Amino acid sequence: MRSNAPYSEPINWHDIFLRIDADGDGLILRSELRQYLLRKPISEVPLSAGLVDNLLARVDYNDDGYINLQEFYALVNVPQDAQVRSAVRRALVQAGLSMTPRSQKAHADRIYLEAYSCCPPPLTIPAFVIAQICVYIYYANKMGSAGPYSPVPFDSEIIYDPKRRIEAWRFVSYMFLHAGYVHLLSNCFMALVVGLPLEAVHKWWRLLLLYLAGVIAGSLASSIADPQSYLVGASGGVYALIAAHLANVILNWSEMPFNWVRLLVLLVLMITDVTVFFYNAYYGVDNKVSYSAHLAGFVSGLLVGMMVLRNLRKLLWEIILKWVGFVIYIGLFTAAVIVHIFFYKEVGMYPPDAYKNDIN
Numbered sequence: 001m002r003s004n005a006p007y008s009e010p011i012n013w014h015d016i017f018l019r020i021d022a023d024g025d026g027l028i029l030r031s032e033l034r035q036y037l038l039r040k041p042i043s044e045v046p047l048s049a050g051l052v053d054n055l056l057a058r059v060d061y062n063d064d065g066y067i068n069l070q071e072f073y074a075l076v077n078v079p080q081d082a083q084v085r086s087a088v089r090r091a092l093v094q095a096g097l098s099m100t101p102r103s104q105k106a107h108a109d110r111i112y113l114e115a116y117s118c119c120p121p122p123l124t125i126p127a128f129v130i131a132q133i134c135v136y137i138y139y140a141n142k143m144g145s146a147g148p149y150s151p152v153p154f155d156s157e158i159i160y161d162p163k164r165r166i167e168a169w170r171f172v173s174y175m176f177l178h179a180g181y182v183h184l185l186s187n188c189f190m191a192l193v194v195g196l197p198l199e200a201v202h203k204w205w206r207l208l209l210l211y212l213a214g215v216i217a218g219s220l221a222s223s224i225a226d227p228q229s230y231l232v233g234a235s236g237g238v239y240a241l242i243a244a245h246l247a248n249v250i251l252n253w254s255e256m257p258f259n260w261v262r263l264l265v266l267l268v269l270m271i272t273d274v275t276v277f278f279y280n281a282y283y284g285v286d287n288k289v290s291y292s293a294h295l296a297g298f299v300s301g302l303l304v305g306m307m308v309l310r311n312l313r314k315l316l317w318e319i320i321l322k323w324v325g326f327v328i329y330i331g332l333f334t335a336a337v338i339v340h341i342f343f344y345k346e347v348g349m350y351p352p353d354a355y356k357n358d359i360n
Contacts, residue, residue, distance in 0.1 A: 011089070011093060013072070013073065013076050013092075014069070015096070016092055016093060016095075016096035017069055017072045017096075019095075019096040020032075020033070020036070020092070020095050020096050026068060026069065027066040027067065027068055028066065028067045028068075028072065029065065029066060029067075030056055030060055030065045030066060030067055031065070033056065033067055033075075033095075034052055034053070034056060036091060036092070036094075036095035037052045037055075037056075037088065037091045037092075038052055039091065039094070039095075046087075047084070047087055047088065047091065051084070055075060055078055055088065056075070058074075058078075059071045059072075059074040059075045059078070061074075075088065075092070076088070076089060076092065120204070122195070122196050122199035122200050122204065122207075123199075123204060124195075124199055124204040124207045124208050124211070125191050125192060125195035125196060125199060125207060125211070125241075126192070126196075128175075128191065128211065128234070128237075129188045129191055129192060131176055132175070132176050132178065132184060132187070132188060132234060133184065133188065135158075135176040135177060136177075136178055136181065136184050139151050139153045139156070139177070146181065147180055147181070148180045148181055148182040149179055149180035149182065149183070150179070150180050151180075152177075152179050152180075152230070152232060153177065154230060156177060157173075158170065158173035158174060158176055158177060159173075159174055159177055159230055159231070159232055160173075160174035160219050160222075160223070160230060160231035160232070161230060161355070162223060162227060162228050162229060162230065162349065162350050162354075163350045163354040163355040164353075164354075164355045165223070165340065165344075165349070165350070165352045166352035166353045170219075171215075171216055171219040171220065172212065172215055172216060172219070174215075174219060174231050174232055174233070175215045175233065175234040175236070175237055176234075177232040177233070178232055178233050178234075179232050179233065183232075183233055187233060187234045187235060187238050190238045190241075190242070191234065191237070191238050191241060194238070194241040194242055194245055195207060195211070195241045198210075198241060198244060198245065198248065198309075201248075201310065202248075202308075202309050202310050203310075206308045206309060206310070207241075209304065209308050210237075210240050210241060210244050210301055210304055210305055210308065210309075211237040211240060211241065212237070213240060213300045213301070213304045213329075214236045214237040214238070214239060214240020214241070214243075214296075214297035214298075214300045214301050214304075215234065215236045215237040215240075215297070216236075216300075216333075217236055217240070217296040217297055217299070217300035217332075217333070217336075218231075218235065218236020218237070218239075218290070218292075218293030218294070218296050218297045218300075219231055219236065219293070220296065220333070220336040220337070220340065221292045221293060221295065221296030221336065222290045222292050222293040222296070223340070223349065224292075224336065224339055224340075224347050224349075225290075225292035226290060226292065227344075227347055227348045227349040227350070228348065228349075228350065229290070231290060231293065233290075233293075235290070235293055235294055235297060236293045236294070236296060236297030236300070237297060238297070239293075239294050239295075239297035239298040239301060240297045240298065240300050240301030240304070240305075241301060242266065242269055242270075242298065242301065243297070243298040243299070243300070243301030243302040243305060244301045244302070244304075244305030244309060245262065245266055245305075246263075246266050246301075246302060246305075247301070247302050247305030247306045247309055248305065248309050249262050249263050249266070250306070250318075250321075251306065251309060251311045251318055251322075252310075252311065270298075273294060299332070300329065302325070303325040303326065303328055303329035303332075304325075304326075304329055306321060306322045306325040306326075307322050307323075307325060307326040307329070
């Protein structure tokens with residue numbers, strides 16, 4: 001029940017001033033303070049625009065358009081009747097409590113920044129990148145070709161060969177091969193840019209799980225969507241890392257500095273890839289890119305990322321979301337494996353040991 005009595009609770013007005021003073025320069029823009037005072041009435045005495053303008057003009061002693069701490073105290077103790085003074089105080093308290101204190105915000109940022117560690121340094125993603133470069137150099141030297149879209153060693157023991165699905169390692173090892181240096185460099189660059197910051201916070205074994213989960217998901221999905229095609233490249237793993245960044249932003253939103261910037265960058269990357277896909281589909285461009293591997297890697301990274309990445313401040317809804325994502329991932333993975341084992345004919349795959357027919 002509301003009361004007409006003056007606002008008499010003990011208030012730390014200096015703290016309220018610091019909360020409203022968002023940039024910490026000791027000044028509150030007069031026009032902003034006017035907006036706070038004119039918000040929807042929270043007492044029986046609504047403050048009119050004329051009254052607010054008069055009050056602010058009276059306390060802004062130097063008429064510079066800003067309210068300093070001394071002038072703020074004068075506003076709190078305006079020589080008006082008790083009801084107006086109470087309404088002003090309530091509006092100021094409401095404005096202060098609606099804003100995050102700078103000290104609390106800085107503490108939240110520190111939680112995330114302090115999680116960064118270069119001891120041990122992030123080595124997982126660089127190790128994969130070095131291995132992929134070495135494999136490319138090996139096959140380029142062996143085949144005498146090092147073009148932007150070559151070589152592609154179709155007879156390699158590590159390429160994903162749709163006729164050799166029985167050799168299960170190929171569902172992972174294909175990530176070390178790339179169709180030319182353009183493909184190689186783009187994947188390596190993205191893996192380092194996206195993977196190194198993640199590994200610095202979330203440690204090597206989490207990144208290893210994420211990367212491999214994306215690679216495996218990419219090969220499983222690609223072999224179902226395009227069952228008679230070879231597959232090379234680490235795009236599934238790279239897109240898993242990109243999606244893991246999204247999961248990281250979701251789980252650690254309040255602790256993460258520049259969260260909106262990170263989210264915007266991720267959205268730009270995703271929108272760009274989707275736009276290229278629809279452009280190629282509309283104009284019939286066949287650039288040999290397995291978008292199903294991209295999509296599967298992304299979904300895998302998002303779902304697995306929510307489960308394995310560190311949650312620096314756990315909330316109930318985040319815990320529920322993590323387990324829901326984990327169950328969905330296990331369901332999708334199990335379904336894909338079942339298709340490969342029992343329903344491969346229905347989706348147009350070769351038999352697992354179809355290569356034997358070529359030998360004979």
